[in-house]
Amino acid sequence: MMTGTSPQHHRFQSNAGQHVLVVPYSRIYDLPLDFAERLDAGEHEALAMIAALGLPGAHEMPLDATVTPTPHSISLNVSSSCNLGCGYCYASQGRFGGSQPEPMTFETARASIECLFADRDSTAPLTIGFLGGEPFVNRTLIHRAVAHASMLGRQLGRQVGFSVTTNATLLNDDDIKLLRAHRFAVTVSIDGGEAVHDAQRPLARGRAPGSFRRLTQAIGPLLKDPGLAKIAARATVLPGVCDLEDRFKDIIGVGFTDVGFSPLRTAPTVPGFDDREWDRYLRSLVALSRSELERAMAGRPIRLANLAIALKQLHRGAASPYACGAGGGYFSVAANGEWYACHRAIGNPEYRLGDSRGLDEPARRRFLSARTVHAKADCNRCWARYLCSGGCHQEAAVRTAASCDFIRAWLDFCLTAYCDLSIGQPAFFDRDTNAA
Numbered sequence: 001m002m003t004g005t006s007p008q009h010h011r012f013q014s015n016a017g018q019h020v021l022v023v024p025y026s027r028i029y030d031l032p033l034d035f036a037e038r039l040d041a042g043e044h045e046a047l048a049m050i051a052a053l054g055l056p057g058a059h060e061m062p063l064d065a066t067v068t069p070t071p072h073s074i075s076l077n078v079s080s081s082c083n084l085g086c087g088y089c090y091a092s093q094g095r096f097g098g099s100q101p102e103p104m105t106f107e108t109a110r111a112s113i114e115c116l117f118a119d120r121d122s123t124a125p126l127t128i129g130f131l132g133g134e135p136f137v138n139r140t141l142i143h144r145a146v147a148h149a150s151m152l153g154r155q156l157g158r159q160v161g162f163s164v165t166t167n168a169t170l171l172n173d174d175d176i177k178l179l180r181a182h183r184f185a186v187t188v189s190i191d192g193g194e195a196v197h198d199a200q201r202p203l204a205r206g207r208a209p210g211s212f213r214r215l216t217q218a219i220g221p222l223l224k225d226p227g228l229a230k231i232a233a234r235a236t237v238l239p240g241v242c243d244l245e246d247r248f249k250d251i252i253g254v255g256f257t258d259v260g261f262s263p264l265r266t267a268p269t270v271p272g273f274d275d276r277e278w279d280r281y282l283r284s285l286v287a288l289s290r291s292e293l294e295r296a297m298a299g300r301p302i303r304l305a306n307l308a309i310a311l312k313q314l315h316r317g318a319a320s321p322y323a324c325g326a327g328g329g330y331f332s333v334a335a336n337g338e339w340y341a342c343h344r345a346i347g348n349p350e351y352r353l354g355d356s357r358g359l360d361e362p363a364r365r366r367f368l369s370a371r372t373v374h375a376k377a378d379c380n381r382c383w384a385r386y387l388c389s390g391g392c393h394q395e396a397a398v399r400t401a402a403s404c405d406f407i408r409a410w411l412d413f414c415l416t417a418y419c420d421l422s423i424g425q426p427a428f429f430d431r432d433t434n435a436a
């Protein structure tokens with residue numbers, strides 16, 4: 001059956017019947033067949049009813065408001081080097097093209113953490129992330145920063161969580177104890193089985209064993225006994241190698257239960273996806289998602305993070321004019337103490353918005369106003385605009401019709417999956433055990 005779409009709504013169907021996504025505020029409704037047909041025929045009264053369903057509720061913010069919340073999440077770029085030499089690294093192994101020649105000192109980390117805790121009236125949970133280069137090159141700082149933030153959290157009655165993105169090859173027993181003992185979201189960069197991973201993520205000095213074996217040996221004890229840590233695997237998909245199924249199996253085989261894929265869209269020195277890749281990638285992602293959906297229908301968790309996260313966002317009605325918190329609730333601190341809107345933009349003056357002594361609020365407001373999805377002409381008429389939100393700011397320059405078609409096709413698949421699962425296994429959405 002043909003289904004209709006407009007900037008205000010997107011029609012789709014599932015095994016459960018006919019549905020509509022009302023674009024503002026991402027509201028999903030089941031439709032009687034006769035109403036669905038009237039809507040698809042463009043009947044004025046049906047379209048007006050859908051438009052009314054997209055109005056803000058009493059406590060909902062207008063979607064076009066520019067808000068500058070108190071930051072609740074920072075990442076600290078603690079290291080300016082890495083023991084691997086991945087060709088696609090956005091950070092040039094932590095040096096950011098020469099902008100970050102030295103690692104962060106504890107004094108810089110402490111000032112940033114104390115700035116995050118500065119709003120004494122707030123009770124919002126805080127998150128402190130560690131990035132690099134490879135963050136565990138600067139492990140002493142991580143251990144001290146976690147101790148300091150935890151102490152402040154106890155003193156000030158604030159909940160504090162941590163995150164780290166790591167290649168995991170350098171983890172030692174003390175690091176594992178630290179990760180187990182705190183609420184740590186640990187993201188491990190692993191691109192597939194040994195052959196794929198070692199080819200894409202070689203050791204900087206090429207010694208044996210390769211990075212895959214080092215990673216699996218080092219992360220094994222944490223996977224077996226994670227304590228308070230939540231561990232996720234994230235794989236970068238390079239052009240020409242879009243088949244996900246084998247990689248997924250290989251990564252699951254290591255012991256991960258949460259695996260996400262990110263296609264390489266742009267990198268300083270190697271080419272990212274071009275228009276020919278998206279369709280292949282979509283087919284592979286959907287095929288893998290179908291098998292994970294079967295698991296979910298049988299009452300088991302979804303291990304594919306791309307799908308689990310999308311379903312969770314649809315369930316909570318996620319709708320935002322921003323793809324991420326960059327410059328809003330989230331900032332990334334360079335080793336020299338400057339605050340940037342995004343960790344991929346260290347050294348880029350357009351993203352530099354202050355330091356631990358204070359943010360440049362007018363510059364921040366200008367940054368956010370220029371990057372809302374409403375400021376992007378192509379996005380304004382797209383039904384996916386409050387789910388995709390215009391995408392990552394770093395990737396705006398490589399957005400094409402083919403990459404947008406991929407996003408819409410993927411979201412359409414996820415909407416259908418969401419309705420199927422809501423009927424077939426509603427308990428799925430009550431659990432917190434899924435990879436999301």
Ligand code: SF4
Nearest residue numbers: 379382385388390404
């Ligand atoms: S980036 Fe593309 S898919 Fe996303 S909202 Fe804009 S036009 Fe739509």
Ligand code: SF4
Nearest residue numbers: 324326342392393394
């Ligand atoms: S701009 Fe892109 S890389 Fe930066 S925080 Fe947002 S989504 Fe992440």
